[in-house]
Amino acid sequence: MSWRRSFLSYKEKYEDTYSPPPFDDVNEEEKEKETKKSGGIHARISQCSSSSELKKRLKMKEEEGVGEEEEEEKTRRKDDRDPVPETGFTIWDASLLLAAYLKREEKMEQFLGASAASAAAGKTTRVVELGAGTGAGTLLLVESVVEKMRERNGDVRFVVTDLDVVLHLLRHNVRESGASEFVSVQRLEWGETRRKEDVESVKTLLSPSRIDLVIGADLCYTSNEEVIKNLADTVKLCGSRACVMAFCREHNPSAVDLFESLCEDTFRIKKVTNTDPLWPEHVREDSDDFVIFEMTRCVALDE
Template sequence: MSNQILLLEGSRFPSFDFHFSDSIDNRFKINSKPIFLNADDKTNQLTSEHHTIRTSESVWDASLILAKYLEKQVEQEQLDIIGKRVIEVGAGKALPSIAASILGAEQVIITDAPTVVSNIENIVKLNRIFNVEVKPLDWTDRDEYLPEVKAAWTFDYILAADVVWVEHLIEPLTETINALATTGHTVLIMAHHTRALRSDKLFFDNLVKNGWRFETIDRQQHCWEEGFVDNQVVIYKGIKY
């Protein structure tokens, strides 16, 4: 893998307190339930310096926006997630997955690089959610991991937040998404922040040629009420035919 360094813009929502404590100030909540990402005031430190691992330590705007979008759509009965099976790819801090669990999904599978799994498991424990499994899934070595990830599952939703950025990972990512989807059934919901137009084109071209069709979600359907809107973040829904 390339060891190029990418300068990625930081969050526009930096004020949330994700540490596990009794404090009620500046909490990020789904269905009035605060979400915790750290056990104390120290962020978990991963040993790898590779950017594909280090980025998992950040809370990206797209993940916050996607989590709040799910909450709003379920609240307005525009999205049927209750009792559904959900998987997130490139989860990082896994906010959309945690949101899906809180919102009533029957089962949530959270995936990311093997090095990141233990951190996500700690996050799941902090939030005391029990309908969740955390599994390693390296897109570049997907054939090793997919049998255990998929098992006998048919996923209703694939979630992804800000996963299109490093060009050499785009083909492995799209092949992984293809493998996880059931034709005519599985819906991909992704919050996307453009990092490079070339990367975007490669991502969508790869999926479209495999039968995927996408719609862009109007920003009025984002969570305007609580200010979870970023003009650089677009939400797409796709299904494979």
């Protein structure tokens, strides 16, 4: 279970910057070569234990937007709020699984348009990550996708989304990873009071406003059913032809089941487990804690 970040020390989960191989074990010269190869993109993901620690570490000031939360608080309904605090500042295991799964050649072509046919048609693939937190799901994926798209003259754009309190960490990680050309950061609240407005803002960043794929990792950890309903409604409202979600069921299996039931009227859902041949080998384990939902919209959208 060496890939599981949940077993790491406090320092490794909340203080150290995470950067996947080859950056972990190579010298500066090799790092430079790898960065050039990927067009300057390589994930460097800062983590924190709380929003207060984030402000301190990144030296944030109220005029940079940290104080915006208080105004937003006044407009939210209580049942729109997620009672599980401060979950977006560290990398969750399902984010590693999500990125590893979508980086497979078959899945890049299926969901990310990284096929020769799509590239030949000049297609731009537009991806939105919900509840992105540190941005790990996207930032661990974007390097491979951009490299593949460039080989085939295609294009891809990502928008990573979360609540106000997390956006500063998201922007920092996107910049540090050299991914700003391909990854934008935008507020998106699943709550009923802001959902439609926020989704339209995300679509504006992806002009023309079609979203091809919605992704997310470990978004069903709460026992608040209203939050899960808002998440399902947000996924539907995004209007994407497909959605790929990775979950760790040990957190709250009933919430994962509820999300599935709420989405069945809109999406055909294929559940992928560690018995599937497409499961990434380096995140394979004996337990059935993890599951991936491949969700395809039942009714094809007009292009």
